Amino acid sequence: NCTFGQQIADKLLKMDDRSSQAWYMKAICYNNSKDFKSAVNAINNSLKFDPVNTTYLVGKAKLSISANDAAEAKKTVEKIY
Helix, strand or coil: CCHHHHHHHHHHHHHCCCCHHHHHHHHHHHHHCCCHHHHHHHHHHHHHHCCCCHHHHHHHHHHHHHCCCHHHHHHHHHHHC
16 A cells, blocks of 8 residues: 555645655556556656756666566666667
8 A cells, every 4th residue: 555655645746746756656656556657757857957867767667567668668778878
């Protein structure tokens, strides 16, 4: 259960909707509930505000694979390199 994580992320986003870490926390929670498409959307928001964060990029690649989007995973891996 990631309810507490979602609550923290939501509070952070109320204070600063550009918080890449808050969006990443939301991605983790969506992933935890196997909502991979929402997780990818959330991690894309993380990357809007921190586009070269390798942790977020690796996470996006993994989430894209989980969401059955191999093409997006490949593009993300190419960005990492």
